[in-house]
Amino acid sequence: MIDPALMDERIAIEVTISASPQRVFDAWADPAARSVWGAPSGDEAIEFLATDFRVGGRDVSMCGQRGDLRFRVESEYYDIRAPQRILFTESVSTDGALLCVSLVTAQFFAFGEATRLNLTVQVTSLVGEDMIAGNRGGWESALRNLVAHLA
Numbered sequence: 001m002i003d004p005a006l007m008d009e010r011i012a013i014e015v016t017i018s019a020s021p022q023r024v025f026d027a028w029a030d031p032a033a034r035s036v037w038g039a040p041s042g043d044e045a046i047e048f049l050a051t052d053f054r055v056g057g058r059d060v061s062m063c064g065q066r067g068d069l070r071f072r073v074e075s076e077y078y079d080i081r082a083p084q085r086i087l088f089t090e091s092v093s094t095d096g097a098l099l100c101v102s103l104v105t106a107q108f109f110a111f112g113e114a115t116r117l118n119l120t121v122q123v124t125s126l127v128g129e130d131m132i133a134g135n136r137g138g139w140e141s142a143l144r145n146l147v148a149h150l151a
Contacts, residue, residue, distance in 0.1 A: 008124040009132045015143050017115045019150040021108040024115045025083035027150060028106065029053050037149040040141035045069060055080050070094050075104075083108050092131075100125045100135065119143065 017024050027033045031051040038046050047069055050060040058076050062069035072093050079087035090102045102123040109116040121139060125131035 005128045006124070006126060007129055007132055008122070009136075011119075011121040011123060011132075011136050011139065013119045013121075013139055013143055015117050015119075015147055016111060017117055017147050017150050018113070019115055020113075021083040021110050021115045023150060024108050024117060024146070025086075027146060028086055029082070031059070033149070037145040038142050039063065039145070040138045046073075053077065053080070071099075099127050100131045102135065117143065117146075 019027075027037065031048045031053070035046050035048065043065055044063065045066045046061050046063045048059060048061045050058065052058055055077055058074060060075075061073045062071065063073055064070045073090060074093075075088050075090045077086070077088045079085065084107065086104075086106045088104050090104055092099045092101075100123055102121050104122075105118075105120045107118045109118070119139060121135060123132055123135045125135075
């Protein structure tokens with residue numbers, strides 16, 4: 001029997017950022033910078049509980065609406081090549097219940113004086129299509145924030 005709540009999707013987003021690949025990479029590597037550009041909107045926040053940005057390292061954060069950071073995000077890094085790419089997994093849970101797991105690849109390409117960022121998120125939701133839509137919308141908003149942060 002197929003579980004109708006179990007869904008997966010590949011999300012691909014490409015943006016051009018007016019900064020060098022090294023500056024864009026550094027904005028990903030720095031948890032303080034990620035706290036600024038990573039929250040999808042001004043009503044939302046990310047608080048890092050632990051950071052270890054290296055191959056084999058893990059980040060743990062809480063995110064959600066300001067004042068109600070109910071989602072726990074755990075990331076594990078598998079490949080980091082400055083300033084070309086970052087490959088990591090990300091799991092999202094709340095109240096001990098796993099909501100989704102993703103494989104995320106961020107690639108940074110020099111594009112004249114700018115950087116072309118290609119992001120691929122292969123997400124599996126255990127709770128249906130709303131989690132996939134939330135992933136897509138969250139990453140799209142975060143990358144718009146990254147563009148503005150580095151402008």
